[in-house]
Amino acid sequence: MTIDFILNGEDVVVRSDAEVRLVDILRDSFALQGTKESCLTGCCGACMVIFNGLIVQSCLIPAFSIRGSEVITIEGFSQTDEYQDIVEGFSRTALDNCAVCRNGKILAAEALLERIPRPERQDILNAYRGIRCRCTDPDTLVAALQAAAEIRWRRIYGRSA
Ligand code: FES
Numbered sequence: 001m002t003i004d005f006i007l008n009g010e011d012v013v014v015r016s017d018a019e020v021r022l023v024d025i026l027r028d029s030f031a032l033q034g035t036k037e038s039c040l041t042g043c044c045g046a047c048m049v050i051f052n053g054l055i056v057q058s059c060l061i062p063a064f065s066i067r068g069s070e071v072i073t074i075e076g077f078s079q080t081d082e083y084q085d086i087v088e089g090f091s092r093t094a095l096d097n098c099a100v101c102r103n104g105k106i107l108a109a110e111a112l113l114e115r116i117p118r119p120e121r122q123d124i125l126n127a128y129r130g131i132r133c134r135c136t137d138p139d140t141l142v143a144a145l146q147a148a149a150e151i152r153w154r155r156i157y158g159r160s161a
């Protein structure tokens with residue numbers, strides 16, 4: 001089948017069997033290796049992308065669901081000021097992020113901050129339920145997201161919230 005969708009802000013078209021996973025389309029057809037493959041069962045969060053504004057496991061999305069959608073991967077998002085806000089917030093709080101989980105954690109932060117610019121602790125913990133990482137304690141995760149939120153707020157409004 002032919003699938004047209006928006007990928008990192010560009011209109012794209014790809015030919016694929018209907019049951020092929022989005023993660024494989026991104027990696028194999030578009031060479032976007034920042035979307036990682038790990039469990040392939042929706043359990044780890046390594047393959048997270050922003051799909052129509054929501055953070056989702058791309059290993060759970062079949063090709064037939066992609067048509068007409070908007071997909072943002074880490075490669076596209078890393079070109080933005082919003083990416084810099086998040087990376088700075090993670091860095092200031094020394095949030096652990098390894099090669100497997102880093103991109104998913106960043107995209108989860110973006111999906112959350114777009115929806116809730118000043119997230120509370122429970123908003124943050126809920127937003128990271130799909131990312132399996134035993135290396136990070138919840139307090140550090142909350143601090144990292146609140147730091148990123150503050151940095152973004154200051155960049156946009158020129159003052160603290
Ligand atoms: S590879 Fe998709 S959630 Fe683990």
Ligand code: FES
Pocket residue numbers: 096097098099100101102132133134135136
């Ligand atoms: S830092 Fe990557 S899985 Fe924990």
